[in-house]
Every structure is written in structure tokens, then in C-alpha cells.
Amino acid sequence: MYAEQANKLVLDAKRIQKLPHLPPYAATTVRAVTKEVRDLDREVSSLLAPYNTGSTQGSDGTQIKSGGFNPADDPATACALLVNHLSMRRNKRCLLAYHRVRTDKLEELCWSGIDIADLQAAGSTSTSRNGNQNAMASSLSAEEEQYMHQYSDLLAAYKGQWTDIDLTGSLEPPKDIFIDVRVLKDAGEIQTEYGSITLTKNSQFYVRQADVERLIQQGYLQKLG
């Protein structure tokens, strides 16, 4: 049936919105939907071919009216054209929605400070640990990987203009400038205005929030209280 494949994409997109990770890119479905659109377009052109006397016309509704085809003469063809036309547009909307949801997800990742290298690193460790082939990096299509690269560059350029403010910082209103943190993973030594601190696993520190913001985001530290 028309648009059945596209509906799959939409359902998938709906599901992605709620998921914490990104499931694999539905390459086969996307290909099937684009193929459907091309088939429909071909059908439209072949339906219109007999009416195509002089001017070249597209499948667009307004152009049909202005051309040699009169819908009132042949309601059956007109109906077929309309259905084909709407199905193509619907398929396009579904594809756009699916890709938009995925890119939104990728942008979110970029904003939270994860870049593609981290994803691949995370992917390869989880692959080696439990043989999980559905790691994050491999679930992106090649285009999506490229998009994510370019978007993080764009974001970095935009952030670079705000010299004094880290735009990717926490969106929680700051209460105290000093916070208690617990170290979850060894993070080595960091330099602060009050001297250097060596962050070893399971130790606890009272530090300035601005100094450790990035480490909290990256999962090295956990904020307490």
C-alpha cells in the first residue's frame, strides 16, 4: 500500500524521541520510500503523457490545470493523479520528519559536549566488552556522521564568539559556586585557582562548580547533594 513504508519511518521517529540513544539508521526503509516516490512520479508522467501535447508539464496540481488535461473530462485519471501526488508529498514529509528527529538528536548530543569521536570510542569499547554490534557510531548513516561533524564545527564557531560564557554549560540555575563532587572515574590532575587536585576514583572533593562542569558532563564526576 502507498505510504506504508513511510509510516514505519514516522513510527520509528516517534520512538526515537523517547529513547536515550539513537537506534540504527533505517537505510532500507528510506530507500524503499524514495523508490516509491520515483515510481509514483513515473506513473504520473505516464498518465499525463497522452495529454502532453506541446509544453512540458510537471505533476504539480496547478500545472496540470493550466495544461491540456481537463480533470472534468476524465475523473478516474484525475483521481489517480491526485492520489499519486498526495502520496508523494506525504512520503516526503515522512522522510523529512524522520531525518529531522534524528538530526535533532545528534544536535542535542553536540550541545551536551559529546562528539563523534566519543561516540566511536564508546561504541568500540562496548563492542569489545559484550560483542554488541549495535553500537552508537555504527547506527549513524555516513551522511549523519558527516552532518554531526559539521554541526559540531558550526557550534564551536558560534560558541567561540561568546568568549566569557560557556554556552554548553549547565542550564540549571547556579546555587553555590562550590559543590561536593564524587569521582566516578580516574580523571587525572586538574588545575584550579586554588591549586591542583588529583581526581582518583571514589574520592570526594569540595570544588568550584565552574572548574569541574565539563568533567561532570563527561561523566567523570558526580555532583552530590
Next chain:
Amino acid sequence: MDDDIADILASVSAPPLPQRTLDLQALTRAWVTERTAPELLPYPTELVERVMERVGKQISTIEDMTGTMDPQANFTLVILQTELERFKFLVRSLVRARIAKIDAYPHHYLTLPALLSPLERQYLASHQALLSSHYSTSFLSTFPTNLQKLDDTAGGISMVDKPDEDAAVFCRVLRDAGVVEIQGPSQVSEAELKRGDVWVMRWSTVREAVRRGDVELI
């Protein structure tokens, strides 16, 4: 504190406040409005410039004070840093709220460049370029040419999405703002916006008053 703001705005004869206090109020208000309004508001260029300049100054003051290592200064330092963090948070949250709106309705705001700052315009343009090249490499390039447009308005449904201008917002009236018309389900009624009133209204109804500064969103 809210009464204070209303008083200040209501009477011109009130003792003038220092610019920095007014800026803080303006920044807080801009932040609240940006976060609650369904639509992007004009970018407060001058305000952000003044605030950023002050943030820069404050950072260097703090650096100077840490350099002296005076135990007496520690308490002041903590207060200054807290203030700085809060200012940074306000600006950050404001900018992020704007970016989120721009990302949600990119094509709509492409037609309204006056609302954006030069930086945001740059961001929007390059983001759109990225997105459309992503779409086209992913699937659009294989589409029939007449279906490849992203801002198509033909065919019954416009592809350009708009923010919901009729969304309800909570607002407080700071200055008497006259009478506004409210479109009910069957008839049009009127409401007088009197100073101190709190209303729930459609954004399209109070938009002008908010831009004038007669009404603030809460």
C-alpha cells in the same frame, strides 16, 4: 521586589536607579519573556553588550583579587564569583532559549532577519545549509525535481512551520495599557489592562504591549 519594578516604571519622578541595576532587571525580564513567549523577540543588542562588558570587567577584578591572596578578600571574592556565575547563567539561558526557538522554526525566521543578532543570523544560515545538504545527500537528491524544495507552500500544506501565536501566556501589567480585544469562541470581548493585573491571554493579544514594555510575561 516586583512592586518596586512596577513603581519605578509607573512614575518617572522616582529616584533614578544606577544603570547596572536597571540592566539586571532588564536582563532578567528579557530572559523570562524569551523563555515564556511562543515567538522569538527582538534581540536586545545593547543590553547584552553592556552586560558582557561588565562580565568581562568582573572576571578581571576576580582574577586580580585571587592574585593578591588576601584572606580578608575571600568572602568578597565568593560573593563576586556567585554574582558572576548568576549573570553568566542568565545570558547563557537567554541565548540558548533563542537558539532553541530558531532551530524549531528555521524557515520562518529566515524571513524575519530583523529579530536576530548578526551571530544568530550566521548560525541560522549555516545550520540551514547543513540541514538541506544532509537531506539532499540522504534522500532528496533522488526525488523528482519539483519535489525537492524545502520551503514549498504549494500543494495544500505549507512546509514553513510557524510558532503558535495564539498560545496562552501569563502576564502582569506594569503600566495601564488600555483596552484589548479578546476573541472568544463566539464573540469578541474586551479587557482593560490595569497596572498590577495578572492575566492569562493569547500571545497575539498582548504581544504589542509586551514589546512596548507595558506588560511583562511571568
